[in-house]
Each structure stands twice: as structure tokens, then as C-alpha cells.
Amino acid sequence: MPWTMALSLFPFPAVRSSQKELIEAVRKAVQEESCLIAHAPTGLGKTAAALVPAVEFALENNLKVFFLTSRQTQHRLAIATLQAMHEISPTFIALDMIGKQTMCLQEASTRLQSGEFSEYCAQVKKDNLCDFYGGTFKKGALTKEATATIDSLKGAVASESIVHESEKCKHCPYEIALQVGKKARVIVADYYHLFHPSIRDAFLAKINASIEESIIIIDEAHNLPDRMRNVLTDMTSSISLSFAIKEAEKFGFDELRERIESFLSCIERLSKNLENREEMLLSKEDILSIFEGEDDLYRVIGELDEAGSLIVEKQQKSHVLRLSHFLSLWLGPDKGFVRILSIKQGKRQPYIQVSYRCLDPSLAAGDVINNAHAAILISGTLVPTDMYRDLLGIKNAREREFPNPFPKTNRLNLIIPGATTKFSQRNDEQFKRLAAISAYIANEVPGNTAIFFPSYDIRDKVNWYFEKICKKTTMLEIPNMQKEEKAELIDRFSSYAKVGAVLLAASSGSFGEGIDLPGDLLKAVVIIGLPLQRPTLEVQALINYFDEKYERGWEYGYVLPAITKTLQNAGRCIRSETDKGIIAFVDERYLWPRYKACFPEDMEPVVSRDFVEEIRTFFSISTS
Structure with missing residues (x-):
């Protein structure tokens, strides 16, 4: 795409020389539809250097810009920079998007883990028990009041503003944010919004966006490999299984209770092979052995999921539901993963943990980065750059190491x-x-x-x-x-x-x-x-x-x-x-x-x- 960068949105009095080099590197990446891996030390002004050329290009070519960061302080810095850019040219909307659970105004949301919250949210909406969602949609359409709130949010919209306005008007902050996201040219979000498979698919569908028509800026990118491994990692424990057994018994799922007891007995039996060690490797078959093949396990997973959803209706959270998710992942591939049984020290006594751990961050990151229109990875500690290229599975990358700008x-x-x-x-x-x-x-x-x-x-x-x-x-x-x-x-x-x-x-x-x-x-x-x-x-x-x-x-x-x-x-x-x-x-x-x-x-x-x-x-x- 031929394009001449004007830097008309640069929000500061002057561009520093080192900052100018980074801006030019970002310009090349977005124009050539490639990836830039940039080690950019503190003081380079990397937030503005990445955002200005990316937003200018996106405005001219009808693309969306995602600025991904794992820290709230960086959310605020990015939104402040975008607000300054908006004051120069009020031709775009920028949105600060945080997690659905963090934005939720339901009191119960603070007591739930992320997987439990998703089920809880879906259930209270289905049963018409969420006044905030009910104040946002009527018969599938936005209410007039919700539309008015959305129209009032302009410029660089901070998540705090959305939560405040939604609480005042009895709207769901997350749904309001998604509606703003449809209009936004720039979205500041967490890594998970684009790299967690199930979150990404739902999120992009709701804001009418696609990876292919997006420029993705990944801030503090040295954190990305570990975060990507965590996305595809899960674990359960003897403590969680004991709670799941009590839940199944409490709600009358007797056959499932026996299945969970069998699973707990299995890992207790396996743990005896540890002798004096703290951990040991497992195979997929070590757990499969208590089921009558994969088809039987899939059937049990379905029953656990159904029972867990019903339990969430009654008490907002469920260890049965968490077990369903863990067993689904346990059936995943061997390559790029490791299965481990370990003994952990609890507050009162030791317990058994069984984990399915991802080794290869490229399994979560590679397709997203490679399929985006362009991706910009920046951090003050992104060295050596070729390691991050390899770990994240990036195919078409420019690598730059910028010098420290301070004397x-x-x-x-x-x-x-x-x-x-x-x-x-x-x-x-x-x-x-x-x-x-x-x-x-x-x-x-x-x-x-x-x-x-x-x-x-x-x-x-x-x-x-x-x-x-x-x-x-x-x-x-x-x-x-x-x-x-x-x-x-x-x-x-x-x-x-x-x-x-x-x-x-x-x-x-x-x-x-x-x-x-x-x-x-x-x-x-x-x-x-x-x-x-x-x-x-x-x-x-x-x-x-x-x-x-x-x-x-x-x-x-x-x-x-x-x-x-x-x-x-x-x-x-x-x-x-x-x-x-x-x-x-x-x-x-x-x-x-x-x-x-x-x-x-x-x-x-x-x-x-x-x-x-x-x-x-x-x-x-x-x-x-």
C-alpha cells in the first residue's frame, strides 16, 4: 500500500531523534504488512511512536488498531496519548477495554474465578436476573437509554468512564463497551482479548472486527511468551476434586460423584509412585485408564459441563464445571505440552496437583501475529529479538534494537x-x-x-x-x-x-x-x-x-x-x-x-x- 506518513497526530511539541527512528520502523511494518520486533528502552517514547503511525495508517485504510498491554498503568498511558491525539484531530474514537468480570457491576462477580464468572454471567442473563443487562437490551435491541449513553462516549474513552456512566444509568458496562468498540478505530485491551482463543472469537464477532484487518501493537512484549503458555495451561488438584465430589453429592449427581471419586483415587494412587520426589511426569493414558476410552471421557466431560452449569445457577461457582474444562484440555496434543503430577504444600497440609502445561507460546500467538495486517512488538527488554521471533512463531519479522536514549x-x-x-x-x-x-x-x-x-x-x-x-x-x-x-x-x-x-x-x-x-x-x-x-x-x-x-x-x-x-x-x-x-x-x-x-x-x-x-x-x- 503506497502511503506517505504525515505525523499530523503526533501529540508532543517535537519528535526526538531516537523516537523518529522507531516511528519510521513502525511505518515500514504497517505499510509492508509485516511484523516489527523492537527492543526500545525506557525514555524512547515508544507508546506515541507506535500509536501515531499505526493510527494514521488505519484511518486512511479502514483498519482497526489494537494496543495490547498487561498492566493498568499502560492502559492509562495509552489512553492519555490517544486523547492528546484526538484533540489534534477528533476524527476517531479510542476505547479502553478491560476484562468483562472486572467491569461487571454484579456483587457476585468479585467472588468468582474467570471460568465460573462466564457461566454465571450467561445464566443470569438467560434467567433475566441481571438488571444491568436488562437495562441495556430489550428483546435483543439496544434500549434508547443505552443508545444515548453510547452516543455520549466520545474521544478516548477510559474504562472507568464506561463503568461510571453504566452504573449511573443501570447499563451493563461490558455491553456498552462492545458497542463503543464497533465504532472505535483504536482499542486498548489486554493480551487475552486477542490471544485467548474463545475470548478472541467472541470479542471480535461482537465488535465486527477481524485479525486480518487489524494492526496489533503489543506493549511490554517480553511478557507475551509466558502469558501465551498460561492461556493453554490448566490444572486441577485433590482439593478441587474433593469440593467437586461434595457438589455432586449435594445436588444429586450420584453417577458423576462416583466418576470424580474414581479420578481422585487414580491421582492418589499415582502419587504413591513419587516416593521421595516432589513431582513426576504423566501421560495422557494415566488418566484415560479410568475411563472406557476417549468416547467415554468425552461423554463424562459433557455431563460434568451440564451439571456444573446447573450448579452455577444455584451457587454462582462450581468445581464440577472447572473439572470439565480441565479434562477437555487433558485430551489435547502431546507435542508442545507436558503433563505433571506434583505434591504442593497447602496452608494446612500437602495436596496433589495434576497439570497440563503448555511449553510452546507460538501455539497461542503465532497465527494471530502472522495473520494480522501488521504487528508491532515493543519492550525495553526485548533482547535478543530473535528469541522472541522464535518463541512466538513469527514468520515475517523485522528486528530492531534501539539504543538507550539517556546520556x-x-x-x-x-x-x-x-x-x-x-x-x-x-x-x-x-x-x-x-x-x-x-x-x-x-x-x-x-x-x-x-x-x-x-x-x-x-x-x-x-x-x-x-x-x-x-x-x-x-x-x-x-x-x-x-x-x-x-x-x-x-x-x-x-x-x-x-x-x-x-x-x-x-x-x-x-x-x-x-x-x-x-x-x-x-x-x-x-x-x-x-x-x-x-x-x-x-x-x-x-x-x-x-x-x-x-x-x-x-x-x-x-x-x-x-x-x-x-x-x-x-x-x-x-x-x-x-x-x-x-x-x-x-x-x-x-x-x-x-x-x-x-x-x-x-x-x-x-x-x-x-x-x-x-x-x-x-x-x-x-x-x-
Whole structure:
């Protein structure tokens, strides 16, 4: 398609030079109907750089733009950018689309899991028990009031606005959003809206859209492989099966109760083969053996589904229904998946878990990305780009690695050897060394320091020594923090900017990515060790699978996911062109070629044993 980009929708006073390169790369991708995989560090202005050329092209060629992101903060940033673009040229509508359950105004929706909510929603609509849906449609047609609400929503429409207006007028927010989506040229949504097979098909049908006539922008695309694997993964447990047995008994499904009891007995019998292990591989036949072939299992799945739907009518949620979904997936393919039985520690006692886990994210992502008019994958940690091309099964891709736009003099990247979190060398002596290095850094930094550890367990063992020698106030991240708790800790940590405090967190925890502490709020990030996954059966299966498929199993299945986490941790430090700070990678393994080669080219870390003097010099120059 011949096309001259005008940049008439660019919402800021000037285009930065590095941003201009990204805009040009996006322009080429949408014009040539290809995919762009772009490593674009923080500060490049990637949201506007991706949206402006994509929206301009979509307006001229009658396409839809989907901006997909997994974080609410990015939803807000995208909508704010689109609102600024709309003020320049009010010729399009943009919609912020969040999950149906999140938008639901029914009180029961907050108590249900996603699969249960879908059944509950369908049932209350069928039985005319949802006043919000009833206020939106009458005899299959939109009410006058709903039409008026839809017509009033213009510009870049935030999800909060839709929920607010719908609650005020007694409408279903999700149905109102879908109607706005029919008119919208741009939709900001979650990954699941286009990559979850059943959600995608229903969603696109309701907004009269297609993948082929869409430009898809995938923000924070380093998260996409894991999210895609989760889409095609499911599990059940002895706890869930026990609840399913009680449900079947309560509602008089005696034959199904016996079937579920047989399933529970089967996994209990299989678990005895574990001996002293925590997990073991299963085959499809291990579960099929309790049924009279696949036809019998399909019949049972149908009966479970029907019974579960009836149970949802009575109590909104059903473990019987969840079992139906799990068994449906269990019959899926072997290639690209692994079946595992494991023992997990519950709050009171151990329980058995049986899982069907996807290994290959391309099974969920490949067709969507390859069939779209164009796809733009962007992230500040999308290196190496060829790994993401392979993992996501992308066929026609341009790969670009853009340099960090911030002045090199504003950052000091250090590799500090002399200690490690390597499993075979974990002992009190190592923890003392790690504590000493961390304390030396934190005590020298004129401000706040965040220290990230591979796990909470290692964090606590190092902290036992660290808190005795660190001169600053220390704060500990708590596992599985709620949104309010996280915000409270960030506010408290930020309040110490002038005198300095230390936050000790986990690489994969609440603060590892997705938070901004610009200016003087964070002066140093210290990354202790490598957040390598435990060598579980799933990890080993990933390594074997990617070895067979790409001959890069060790990299794709083990090393690079850990490096991506460390780079996300590192990205918390410098968030603007005026920020100054240090990033220290503390572990001798960062000197090993297989790990050092994973750093972005422009990172240029300095190996230092005299790191205290390096830090003093850096901050004395920065403040002079």
C-alpha cells in the first residue's frame, strides 16, 4: 500500500531523534504488512511512536488498531496519548477495554474465578436476573437509554468512564463497551482479548472486527511468551476434586460423584509412585485408564459441563464445571505440552496437583501475529529479538534494537564478582559476602537503593547479616502484596529520598517491573545473583523442547528468561533523561560469556572489584 506518513497526530511539541527512528520502523511494518520486533528502552517514547503511525495508517485504510498491554498503568498511558491525539484531530474514537468480570457491576462477580464468572454471567442473563443487562437490551435491541449513553462516549474513552456512566444509568458496562468498540478505530485491551482463543472469537464477532484487518501493537512484549503458555495451561488438584465430589453429592449427581471419586483415587494412587520426589511426569493414558476410552471421557466431560452449569445457577461457582474444562484440555496434543503430577504444600497440609502445561507460546500467538495486517512488538527488554521471533512463531519479522536514549554519563553499570547465589555454593559465608557488598553500596549511595534477590528465601538469609551493617532504614517486600499495600510501601520508600533507605525485594515480586521511581526517588539498583528457575520437570521439558525445535534449549528455556527479569529490575533505576544512578549486577556468573553476552549492546557494564571507589567517583561527578 503506497502511503506517505504525515505525523499530523503526533501529540508532543517535537519528535526526538531516537523516537523518529522507531516511528519510521513502525511505518515500514504497517505499510509492508509485516511484523516489527523492537527492543526500545525506557525514555524512547515508544507508546506515541507506535500509536501515531499505526493510527494514521488505519484511518486512511479502514483498519482497526489494537494496543495490547498487561498492566493498568499502560492502559492509562495509552489512553492519555490517544486523547492528546484526538484533540489534534477528533476524527476517531479510542476505547479502553478491560476484562468483562472486572467491569461487571454484579456483587457476585468479585467472588468468582474467570471460568465460573462466564457461566454465571450467561445464566443470569438467560434467567433475566441481571438488571444491568436488562437495562441495556430489550428483546435483543439496544434500549434508547443505552443508545444515548453510547452516543455520549466520545474521544478516548477510559474504562472507568464506561463503568461510571453504566452504573449511573443501570447499563451493563461490558455491553456498552462492545458497542463503543464497533465504532472505535483504536482499542486498548489486554493480551487475552486477542490471544485467548474463545475470548478472541467472541470479542471480535461482537465488535465486527477481524485479525486480518487489524494492526496489533503489543506493549511490554517480553511478557507475551509466558502469558501465551498460561492461556493453554490448566490444572486441577485433590482439593478441587474433593469440593467437586461434595457438589455432586449435594445436588444429586450420584453417577458423576462416583466418576470424580474414581479420578481422585487414580491421582492418589499415582502419587504413591513419587516416593521421595516432589513431582513426576504423566501421560495422557494415566488418566484415560479410568475411563472406557476417549468416547467415554468425552461423554463424562459433557455431563460434568451440564451439571456444573446447573450448579452455577444455584451457587454462582462450581468445581464440577472447572473439572470439565480441565479434562477437555487433558485430551489435547502431546507435542508442545507436558503433563505433571506434583505434591504442593497447602496452608494446612500437602495436596496433589495434576497439570497440563503448555511449553510452546507460538501455539497461542503465532497465527494471530502472522495473520494480522501488521504487528508491532515493543519492550525495553526485548533482547535478543530473535528469541522472541522464535518463541512466538513469527514468520515475517523485522528486528530492531534501539539504543538507550539517556546520556551514558548519567548511569554506571557494574558487574561485581566475588560472590554468587549459585545453588552449589550457597552457604553462610556467601550470604555474608553478599550482605557486605550490598551494604557497602547502599551506604555509599546518596539516596534510595533497591536490592533484588532471586527469591525471598535468599533475601531473608542475606538480610540477617545485611541489617546489622547497613546504616540506612531497610524495608522488606512481602510476598503477594495487595495493590494498597504495594502503594503504601512505595510511598514510604519514596519519602526517604533525601536521607536514603533500602528496599529488599524479589526479582519476580511486586516491584521487579512496572513501577516508576523517577528523579531522586531511586539512586541505585542492586541485583543479587541470577533469578534462574528451579530445575523442575517443566523447566527441563522447556529446555528439551526448545533444544529439539531450535537447538537453543538452554538459552530459551533457562538462561534468557532469568536475564530478562534482571534487566527489568535494572530498568527501575533510570526513568528519564535527567535521572542519574548506578546498576550493580552482583554475581561472578555475570562474567561468564553465556550470561554477559545477553546484555544489550549499549549497556557496557564495567567489571569492578573496587566498586566503592567507582560509586564515590560517579556520584561526586554527578553532583559537581
